[in-house]
Amino acid sequence: DGGITQSPKYLFRKEGQNVTLSCEQNLNHDAMYWYRQDPGQGLRLIYYSQIVNDFQKGDIAEGYSVSREKKESFPLTVTSAQKNPTAFYLCASHSLRGNGYTFGSGTRLTVV
Amino acid sequence: SQKIEQNSEALNIQEGKTATLTCNYTNYSPAYLQWYRQDPGRGPVFLLLIRENEKEKRKERLKVTFDTTLKQSLFHITASQPADSATYLCALFQAAGNKLTFGGGTRVLVKP
Numbered sequence: 645d646g647g648i649t650q651s652p653k654y655l656f657r658k659e660g661q662n663v664t665l666s667c668e669q670n671l672n673h674d675a676m677y678w679y680r681q682d683p684g685q686g687l688r689l690i691y692y693s694q695i696v697n698d699f700q701k702g703d704i705a706e707g708y709s710v711s712r713e714k715k716e717s718f719p720l721t722v723t724s725a726q727k728n729p730t731a732f733y734l735c736a737s738h739s740l741r742g743n744g745y746t747f748g749s750g751t752r753l754t755v756v
Numbered sequence: 757s758q759k760i761e762q763n764s765e766a767l768n769i770q771e772g773k774t775a776t777l778t779c780n781y782t783n784y785s786p787a788y789l790q791w792y793r794q795d796p797g798r799g800p801v802f803l804l805l806i807r808e809n810e811k812e813k814r815k816e817r818l819k820v821t822f823d824t825t826l827k828q829s830l831f832h833i834t835a836s837q838p839a840d841s842a843t844y845l846c847a848l849f850q851a852a853g854n855k856l857t858f859g860g861g862t863r864v865l866v867k868p
Binding site for chain 1: 760762764790792797798799800801802803805845847854855856857858859860861
């Protein structure tokens with residue numbers, strides 16, 4: 645079955661640590677996205693990539709970094725510069741010829 | 757400033773009735789608008805897309821309207837069922853910027 649896989653499902657980070665969230669898709673989609681969702685709120689765009697080796701900042705990119713070395717993979721690093729990283733992180737992919745976005749099941753990141 | 761507004765109050769509705777959700781936007785010129793369903797702790801699931809030149813779209817018990825003059829989309833769930841209980845998100849796509857921006861979502865609770 646084609647889909648988009650995020651791991652881990654739950655992640656705990658100590659203050660000052662960098663952590664990397666994984667996102668892999670086997671849908672052959674060109675575009676991939678990272679969103680952040682806080683309790684009771686909508687999704688806010690962190691970074692997106694339309695093509696391999698290229699990506700753009702979204703609305704809240706500060707404190708995050710990404711790479712797109714392969715079409716299938718778009719990992720997100722939450723750096724120590726992100727002051728309030730506790731949130732639900734969602735990865736999505738999209739065929740540029742298609743309709744809706746396909747989302748992964750999310751990673752819940754908690755700072756301890 | 758740009759805004760996408762959905763009713764933040766939960767919508768409680770009796771099984772069998774029609775649920776109507778509203779998505780209002782300001783300072784956007786969307787090429788199309790999408791609706792997603794999100795269950796707790798899960799990623800959103802794409803439901804429907806409606807383009808700027810379309811007035812109405814239907815899919816099974818779902819109907820979406822799009823009024824670019826009023827800057828509003830309505831999302832209807834007819835013959836609602838308890839299984840329809842979830843949060844529903846609207847999202848706008850602007851060609852300028854090439855990204856999808858989400859509203860805060862409206863939670864629907866269908867009571868048997």
